[in-house]
Amino acid sequence: MSLLVVLAVLGGLAAAAPLLTRVLGRDAGYVLAAGFLGVAALLAVQAPTVLDDRTVDWRAEWIASLGVSLALRLDGVSLVFSLVALVVGALVLAYCCRYLSDAAARGPVYPLLTLFAAAMVGLVLADDLVLLYVFWEITTLCSFALVSTAGAKAAGPGRHALVVTVVGGLALLVAVVLLTLATGTTRLSSVLADPDAVLASPYAVPIAACVAVAAFTKSAQFPFQSWLPGAMVAMTPVSAYLHAATMVKAGIYLLVRMSPLFAGQPAWSAVLVTVGLTTALLGAVQALREHDLKAVLARSTVSQLGLLVAVIGVGTSTALAAALLHTMAHALFKATLFMLVGIVDKETGSRDIRELSGLRKVMPWTATATAVAALSMAGVPPMLGFVSKEYLFMGLLSADVTPWAGPVAAAVAVTASALTFAYGARIVHGAFGGPVEQPELYEPAPAFLAPAAVAAVVGVLAGPTVSLLDPVLDSATTDALPGSTPPSIYAWHGLSPELAMSVLTVAVGLVLFWQRDRVDAGLQRLRFPDGPALFTRGHDALLALGGRVGALDRSPALAAHLSRPLLAVVALGGVGLATTGALPARVGDGDPGRWLVVVLLAAAVLGTALATRTVALVALVGVTGLFVSLWLLLSGALDVALTLLLVEVLTAVVLVLVLRDRPLRLPAPGPRRWPTAVLALAVGLVAAGATAAFTGRRDLSAAGTFFLDRAEELTGGTNVVNTVLVDFRGLDTLLESVVVGIAALGLLLLGTATVPHPTDTDDVLLRVGTRLLAPGMLLLSAWLLWRGHDEPGGGFISALVAGIAVALRQLASGTVPTRAWLEPRVLLGVGAVLSVGVGVAPLVVGEALLTPFSLLPFLSSALVFDLGVWLMVLALVVAVVQALGARPERERVDA
Numbered sequence: 001m002s003l004l005v006v007l008a009v010l011g012g013l014a015a016a017a018p019l020l021t022r023v024l025g026r027d028a029g030y031v032l033a034a035g036f037l038g039v040a041a042l043l044a045v046q047a048p049t050v051l052d053d054r055t056v057d058w059r060a061e062w063i064a065s066l067g068v069s070l071a072l073r074l075d076g077v078s079l080v081f082s083l084v085a086l087v088v089g090a091l092v093l094a095y096c097c098r099y100l101s102d103a104a105a106r107g108p109v110y111p112l113l114t115l116f117a118a119a120m121v122g123l124v125l126a127d128d129l130v131l132l133y134v135f136w137e138i139t140t141l142c143s144f145a146l147v148s149t150a151g152a153k154a155a156g157p158g159r160h161a162l163v164v165t166v167v168g169g170l171a172l173l174v175a176v177v178l179l180t181l182a183t184g185t186t187r188l189s190s191v192l193a194d195p196d197a198v199l200a201s202p203y204a205v206p207i208a209a210c211v212a213v214a215a216f217t218k219s220a221q222f223p224f225q226s227w228l229p230g231a232m233v234a235m236t237p238v239s240a241y242l243h244a245a246t247m248v249k250a251g252i253y254l255l256v257r258m259s260p261l262f263a264g265q266p267a268w269s270a271v272l273v274t275v276g277l278t279t280a281l282l283g284a285v286q287a288l289r290e291h292d293l294k295a296v297l298a299r300s301t302v303s304q305l306g307l308l309v310a311v312i313g314v315g316t317s318t319a320l321a322a323a324l325l326h327t328m329a330h331a332l333f334k335a336t337l338f339m340l341v342g343i344v345d346k347e348t349g350s351r352d353i354r355e356l357s358g359l360r361k362v363m364p365w366t367a368t369a370t371a372v373a374a375l376s377m378a379g380v381p382p383m384l385g386f387v388s389k390e391y392l393f394m395g396l397l398s399a400d401v402t403p404w405a406g407p408v409a410a411a412v413a414v415t416a417s418a419l420t421f422a423y424g425a426r427i428v429h430g431a432f433g434g435p436v437e438q439p440e441l442y443e444p445a446p447a448f449l450a451p452a453a454v455a456a457v458v459g460v461l462a463g464p465t466v467s468l469l470d471p472v473l474d475s476a477t478t479d480a481l482p483g484s485t486p487p488s489i490y491a492w493h494g495l496s497p498e499l500a501m502s503v504l505t506v507a508v509g510l511v512l513f514w515q516r517d518r519v520d521a522g523l524q525r526l527r528f529p530d531g532p533a534l535f536t537r538g539h540d541a542l543l544a545l546g547g548r549v550g551a552l553d554r555s556p557a558l559a560a561h562l563s564r565p566l567l568a569v570v571a572l573g574g575v576g577l578a579t580t581g582a583l584p585a586r587v588g589d590g591d592p593g594r595w596l597v598v599v600l601l602a603a604a605v606l607g608t609a610l611a612t613r614t615v616a617l618v619a620l621v622g623v624t625g626l627f628v629s630l631w632l633l634l635s636g637a638l639d640v641a642l643t644l645l646l647v648e649v650l651t652a653v654v655l656v657l658v659l660r661d662r663p664l665r666l667p668a669p670g671p672r673r674w675p676t677a678v679l680a681l682a683v684g685l686v687a688a689g690a691t692a693a694f695t696g697r698r699d700l701s702a703a704g705t706f707f708l709d710r711a712e713e714l715t716g717g718t719n720v721v722n723t724v725l726v727d728f729r730g731l732d733t734l735l736e737s738v739v740v741g742i743a744a745l746g747l748l749l750l751g752t753a754t755v756p757h758p759t760d761t762d763d764v765l766l767r768v769g770t771r772l773l774a775p776g777m778l779l780l781s782a783w784l785l786w787r788g789h790d791e792p793g794g795g796f797i798s799a800l801v802a803g804i805a806v807a808l809r810q811l812a813s814g815t816v817p818t819r820a821w822l823e824p825r826v827l828l829g830v831g832a833v834l835s836v837g838v839g840v841a842p843l844v845v846g847e848a849l850l851t852p853f854s855l856l857p858f859l860s861s862a863l864v865f866d867l868g869v870w871l872m873v874l875a876l877v878v879a880v881v882q883a884l885g886a887r888p889e890r891e892r893v894d895a
Contacts (some may be wrong), residue, residue, distance in 0.1 A: 003056060003057075003058040003072035003073075003074055004058050006039055006042055006125070007122050007125070009035065009039050009042075010036075010117060013032055013035045013114045015111075017110040017111040017114050020110070021106045021110055022106065025106070026096065026097050026104075026105035028097075028105065029097040029105070029110065030093075030094060030097055033089075033090040033091070033093040036086045036117065037090045039086055040086040043082055043083060046079075050075060050475055055073055056074040057071070057073050057074075058072045059071040059072070063130075066130075067185060067187075069131075069186075070128070070131060071126070071127035071131065072122075072127055075475070076472065076475030076480075077256055077257060077324075077479045077480050078124040079475075079476065080328065080473075080476045081120075082121045082125060084245050084327065085121055085246055085249070086117065088240075088241065088244050088331050089241060089246075091452075092113065092237050092240050092241045093110070093237075094447075094450070094451045095237055095342075095448070095451040096109065096110070098447050098448035099235075099236065100237075108149060109149060112145050112146050112149070113146070113241060115138070116143070117246065119135050119138035119139045120245070120250065123250055128186050129187075129188055130176060132188065133169070133172055136169060136172055136214075139250055140162070140165045140166060143161065143231070143242055143246075143247045144158055144162040144165075147234040149234065150233045150234050150235060156230070156536065157230035157231055159539070160226070160230050160532055160535050161230065163539070164227045165217050165218055165247075168213055168214040168215075168217025168218050168251075171210040171214045172210065172211070172254075175210035178203040179203075179207055181203060182197060182201035182203045182207070191261075192257070192261065192482075193260075193482075198261050199261070199265075208261075208265070208268055211254060211255075214254060215251035215254045216309075217251070218247065218248065218254070219248050220251075220305060221251075221275050221276065222278045222282060222306075225283065225302045225531070226534075226535065227535075228243075228298060228301060228302055229295060229298040229299055229302070232297075236294070236339065236341065236342030236345065237339075239298070240335050240339050243297070243298065243301040243334055243335075244330070244331045244334040245331050248301060248305055252305065252308050255272065256312060256323060259312065259315060259320060260482055262315075263320075263481055264315045269314060270313075271313070272312060272313025273310045273314060273405070275306075275309060275310075276306045276311070276312075277306065277310045279303070279305065279306030279309065280304070280412070280416040281416045282528075283299050283303030283304075283305075283306055283416075284299075284303040284417075284419035284420055284423070286299045287302075287423045288422055288423045288426070288512070288519065288520075288523060289526070290423075291354055292351050293341045293352075293353060293427060293430075293431065294338070294341055294351050296427060297334065300420065303420065304326075304377075304420075307392055307413060307416065307417075310413070311323045311395045314396060314409075315481070316484075317484035317485055318391065318394055318395050318486075319395030319396070320395075320481050320484075321391065321395075321473050321474075321476075321477040322388065322395040323395070324476050325391055325466075325469070326385075326388035326391070326392055328388075328469075329383075329384040329387075330388075332376070332384065332455045333374075333384075333456075333459055335452075336369065336370075336452045336455040336459065337370065337374065337377065340366060340370045343363075343448060344356070344359065346444070347363065347444060348438060353426065353427070353430030353431055356431045357431075357433070357435055357436070358432070358435045358436035358437055359431055359436075359441065360432035360433065361436050362436060362438065362439060362442060362443070363442070363443050365443055365449060365453070366432075366443065366444065367432040369453050370428055370432065371428050372457075372459065373456050373459065374425070376460075377420060378421040378425070378509065379505060379506075380421075381463070381491075382460070382463040383459055383460060384458075384460075384463045384466060385459065386463060387463055389505075390493075390499070391487075391489070391498075392413065393414070394487075394497075397409070410501060414508075417509075418505045418506075418509045419509070420509070421508075421510070421512075422509045422512035422513050422516070422519070425509065425510075425513040426513065426516060429513070465491075466489050466491050467488075467490055473486065552564070559676070563679070566679055566680075569683050569686055570679070570682045572686070573682075573685075573689065576690070576693075577689070583697060585697070593634060597630050597634065605624055605684075607620045608621055609677070609680070611666065612666055613664055613666060614662060614665075615664065617666065618655045619652075621652070622649070622651070625644060625645070625648030626648060629641045629642075629644045629645040632644060639793075639794070640721075642797055643797055643800070646797060646800035646801060650807060653807040653808060654881075654884060657811060657884040707720050707723070708720055711723045711724070711727075714727070715727040715728075715789075715862065716852065716860065717789035718790045718791075719788065719789055719790050721794075722793070722866075723789065723862075725794065726789070726794070726795075726862045726866055727852050727862060730839065730850035730865065731850060733869065737831070737832075737869050737873070738832070740876050741831070741832060741872045741875065744828060744872070744875045745828060747883050748824055748879055766808075766811065767813055770809055770811075774805045777801055777804065777805040778805055780798075781799070781801040781805070781870075784797050784801060785870055788863075789863065789866075795870040796870075796873055799869070799877070800873070800877075802874050802877075803874055803877030806822070806878055806881055807881050810881045822878060824878050824879045825875075827874055827878065830868075830871055831871030831872035831875065834865070834871070835865050835868030835872070837864075841853070841861070
């Protein structure tokens with residue numbers, strides 16, 4: 001089986017979810033849950049291969065030039081995490097079928113949950129660092145989108161979660177780059193197989209730090225933990241999946257996966273153990289002081305993740321086996337508890353334990369399932385949580401970062417676990433103990449309770465039979481720490497220090513529960529930093545700083561926008577002048593005629609600066625462009641000269657459209673004209689100096705020689721400029737055309753209701769001249785397009801000619817032709833289809849993107865591609881002319 005099938009099926013389920021919900025309503029969750037279980041079965045079929053110390057691999061090239069591939073790999077670690085995501089996901093989706101209404105089910109929840117699962121499975125299967133990073137960020141976006149489904153109340157928590165996890169994603173990206181530099185490959189299995197290459201590199205410490213930050217932000221570790229409790233504003237199924245199997249487990253997976261590189265390194269162990277235990281203790285204390293059942297579970301997740309991080313930091317085979325086992329146990333009991341709290345909330349309308357009482361008498365099955373899951377979370381035998389907690393204690397006792405690290409870590413873990421027992425008992429007693437206050441309540445429908453009950457029963461049965469998981473844990477531990485000897489996993493392994501720690505945990509937990517009123521009163525007096533409030537203040541301060549920095553850019557004065565970049569140009573020129581040594585001699589003799597053009601150009605620029613009337617300004621700007629075009633023509637750059645000349649003509653027409661109805665006389669220069677003139681002169685000198693320094697001082701480059709020698713042979717075109725734009729660098733041209741199209745689309749979308757500008761009655765000459773010239777200009781445009789591959793011309797130049805015809809029509813008559821083919825949306829759509837179509841077509845026969853080919857003896861793919869460019873550029877010109885050539889409705893009314 002190809003691992004690609006696993007991701008393809010999950011992606012297909014996500015794509016089909018909207019249709020399924022439209023047909024089946026909320027019951028679509030059952031179909032999606034069955035799909036998850038089917039994918040889990042596909043992976044389980046590969047378990048014998050994995051347990052035989054082998055892997056299942058699939059790979060395809062992605063970015064060959066960078067050595068990046070679409071590589072997937074199934075080993076013991078990825079098998080554990082993928083099955084957790086899929087099985088818990090199936091339970092959550094089945095739970096959604098009764099939790100959601102049909103209207104809510106037709107929203108984005110089902111597609112997002114399915115995509116969330118696909119991203120998580122892709123993350124744990126990824127065998128390429130870049131691919132892992134891509135899936136990592138998809139999980140971030142999915143979690144943000146799912147939290148945001150809660151509406152306006154989720155705005156703050158959603159932003160908090162997104163910012164924190166995106167910062168972690170950036171840290172992971174840096175780690176990916178540094179790992180690639182250190183090892184020369186992005187293949188994850190190759191990187192992990194050679195830890196010496198990483199540890200011996202100068203990037204070892206930054207890599208470890210970035211990986212730790214990425215994992216800490218994702219798995220809500222101190223000091224980043226406050227985003228996770230805030231995310232509980234999401235609906236309960238989202239919280240159950242996020243807290244139990246996906247988002248937060250991604251950080252745990254990353255730390256386990258990177259253990260071959262850093263396990264046993266003192267700094268790595270010290271940081272992970274310290275941060276993990278701090279988080280575990282802080283989360284447990286805060287969970288015990290909460291009264292909202294969902295808030296208790298959210299804080300509990302933070303605490304449990306802290307224990308996982310700490311035991312991973314120990315880095316021994318026993319510790320890693322414990323982390324993997326507790327990952328499974330935590331997924332089961334946390335998903336169960338969240339789903340049951342959702343049932344209680346639905347049935348009673350409250351999650352506050354101070355408002356709930358006696359539900360065991362009216363909801364006995366719900367009470368039983370909650371008690372079972374809470375006992376597993378508290379680490380009480382014979383639950384799976386008890387076995388995993390025993391091995392957590394065993395792993396932490398073996399910590400050897402400092403002489404007393406093991407006993408201290410174990411003591412902190414026992415304290416956090418005793419608090420866990422106390423708030424677990426508080427959940428059960430607070431909601432289900434005491435007298436009945438809502439006798440009218442009744443047990444939820446079996447289909448509603450079943451998913452949580454299944455997870456609870458599995459947690460009970462898996463404890464005594466945990467040895468059945470031993471082969472899977474053995475394989476996963478060996479893959480997480482190659483060369484190690486994993487411990488055998490038993491439900492009972494005799495009298496041991498871990499058992500004594502468990503007994504102490506239960507005893508202290510019972511005391512805390514017995515004295516719950518005093519404990520609660522004491523905890524309520526404690527004051528913890530308000531993480532969300534601190535984030536909000538920091539976020540607001542950052543926005544305020546950005547506002548102050550950007551204040552100049554919001555000024556209506558042109559000087560505020562131009563002064564800083566122009567001063568930067570002058571400063572760069574000064575640095576270049578001070579640091580540049582002797583330049584190579586210029587190649588070839590300069591044409592004396594060009595100096596005459598330069599003198600005339602300088603005179604035109606000076607005249608433009610001194611112009612006092614708009615007509616003179618427009619004319620002199622056009623003359624300036626004309627002289628630059630002439631200089632390019634003398635240099636042999638015919639295509640560039642022609643393009644610039646056409647741009648200048650079009651610019652002149654656009655300026656007339658912009659400046660009409662404006663005063664003929666320009667405003668008088670202000671008091672800053674002399675500093676402005678000095679700055680302009682300095683910038684001009686720097687630009688001229690840079691041009692002289694960087695041009696004409698070397699022979700033709702290797703790339704230029706290649707294009708001149710091979711262009712006709714490879715593309716069939718003799719115009720090198722056009723073959724570079726359309727064939728060799730066709731993707732650049734396509735993307736640039738897309739940018740042009742987006743600009744045109746933006747003008748269309750942002751446009752207001754307009755009316756044609758009234759035509760002046762004395763423009764008879766312009767109107768008649770335009771009618772005579774326009775057909776010829778369109779023919780010229782078609783001719784330039786046709787010949788562009790062999791002679792100066794091409795799609796961009798020909799589109800400018802056609803655009804000038806349209807602009808002149810607007811200028812002369814006040815209207816743009818309204819023919820359907822000239823509608824910008826039509827031009828954009830047809831142009832994009834043509835350009836993308838001929839670009840993608842070679843992929844069908846196994847050729848590279850944009851490979852040239854012939855459609856007919858007289859019709860090449862380059863011509864069709866150029867026609868697409870022509871249409872998109874013309875669309876922009878038409879959109880601009882329509883926007884400038886029409887007056888807003890309100891102006892007409894005011895007039």
